[in-house]
Amino acid sequence: MNRIEFGDFVKQQQEPLRRFLLNLSGGNANLSDDIAQDTFIKAYTSLSSFMGRSKMSTWLFKIAYNCFYDAVRKTALERQRSDIPVEELKVIRDESAQESRFNNQELYRALSQLKQEEKAIILLFYMEDKSIKEISTITGMNPSTVRSHISRGKSHLKQYLLTNEER
Numbered sequence: 641m642n643r644i645e646f647g648d649f650v651k652q653q654q655e656p657l658r659r660f661l662l663n664l665s666g667g668n669a670n671l672s673d674d675i676a677q678d679t680f681i682k683a684y685t686s687l688s689s690f691m692g693r694s695k696m697s698t699w700l701f702k703i704a705y706n707c708f709y710d711a712v713r714k715t716a717l718e719r720q721r722s723d724i725p726v727e728e729l730k731v732i733r734d735e736s737a738q739e740s741r742f743n744n745q746e747l748y749r750a751l752s753q754l755k756q757e758e759k760a761i762i763l764l765f766y767m768e769d770k771s772i773k774e775i776s777t778i779t780g781m782n783p784s785t786v787r788s789h790i791s792r793g794k795s796h797l798k799q800y801l802l803t804n805e806e807r
Contacts, residue, residue, distance in 0.1 A: 641687055650680055653697055656768055657704055663763045664708055666752050675711055679704040694777045701770070702778040705760060712756070750800040757781075758793035765790055 641649070657679065661672035682703050690699055751759055757779070764770040764778060772790075776783045 646684055646687065649696065649700075653700055654680075656697075657700065660701065660763055660768050661704060661708060663748070663751065663767060664756075664760055667748065671711065675704065675707045678707045682707065694774065698770070698774045698777050701764065701768070701774075702780075705778050708760075709756075746801060746804060747797075750797045750804075753800050754793055754796055758789050758796065761786055761789040762793040762797070 654676070658672060658676050661675050661679075662669060665671045665675070679700065683700050686703070690696060751762065754762065760779065761775055761781075764775045765772075770778065772783050772786050775781075775786045779786065781789070
């Protein structure tokens with residue numbers, strides 16, 4: 641794949657990838673944009689490692705998924721090293737959550753209650769229309785684990801939405 645073809649591929653995948661990362665990061669637009677840029681750079685520099693065993697978009701989402709978890713780990717390490725009290729971290733987290741501009745806030749609040757793995761899989765399956773096989777490739781989980789996460793994630797979403805509906 642040459643630079644022009646890669647540019648066309650980026651244009652085609654940019655919106656779905658950014659949407660996935662924006663949802664995965666709880667609406668933090670700055671973080672999701674940074675991770676998307678890292679993803680495209682890593683994809684471009686690793687083009688020779690693409691073996692064609694899956695769709696190229698699946699390969700790209702796998703890179704994005706890994707970049708997201710690298711960013712999560714880095715943030716967790718930085719928080720461990722910092723002297724910021726837990727109360728201040730909560731304020732920072734709340735402020736970044738306010739960046740979210742979604743049409744259906746309840747659904748996104750419910751998504752934020754899921755474990756990261758469930759959230760990623762639910763987003764890939766329902767919002768990005770990825771197959772079980774593609775999600776398995778992206779996350780490195782076996783297909784039965786992916787199905788379990790979808791089932792549990794749906795159950796948790798339903799429980800959260802029903803609980804909040806009663807309030």
